[in-house]
Amino acid sequence: MEENFDALEVIAQTRGKVYMDDAPTGGKLFPLWGWLTAFFYLAEFIFWQWLRQEWCLWLWVGIPVVGLPLMAVILRKDHEQAHMRTRKSKLVLDYWIFVACAIGLGGFLFGFFGLYETVENPMICLLVGIGAFITGEAVRFRPMIAGGLIGATIGLGAFLLQGDLWVWQMPAIALVAVVALIVPGYLFERRSGHGV
């Protein structure tokens, strides 16, 4: 049976459509992790300023405790809908898994070795900023790229907050969460919703 269609046009149009559909669940996950990060690190900052007790510095553990079940619910809902994954979005996902492991492991190790206030917090800012930048590049979304760059810059700046100033690393993380996760996440979600 002979087919009459413009094969090259079909290939180009399909690839274009796939590219436009590449809106990973990041649009929902960015604000989720952003709000949790901002909330728990601001709480850590406030309680530390108020009580000066060691346990205040472990409040960040609440981020995965609350975030992982919520993320599971979001991913489950997403799984019930049409699903596809580009190679780029898989790479981005791999990077965020690495960030989560690095932050979790680093949090415990640096906490036990007393490096929490020198390395851990600026490293979190830097990794989150780079992650937002890479994600923004993958989905070609400028606000996310810009947010990532600003976040990574704040992360580099946070390395300078040492000595008595180290407590300000905690609001710095909250600020990175706002500029690199919350704002780009909502803007990306809005763009996806409008099908642009």
Add this chain to the structure above:
Amino acid sequence: MEFKDLNPILHNELRLKIMAALDSLDDADFVYLKGLTNATSGNLSVQLSKLEEAGYIKVSRSGEGRGSHTVCRITPAGIQALRDYQRALLSYFSH
């Protein structure tokens, strides 16, 4: 002037759409491909089976009934076949 034969498996609009989509993706499920191609479930199933039989895609099925999930992924043979098909098409224009 000699024209290369077009691969009959790929020279079908729906199968070509599926292959072009999977070539750009790591994987895609049945629901996504159905929405992308605007094909009926029956027709899409048939074409996916043909591509799978040709060794161009790998289809993984999990679960049964309403909760079943079918995920498709292009194989290296499928990528090569699509490249060859595109080259054959382009050779038509260069003659």
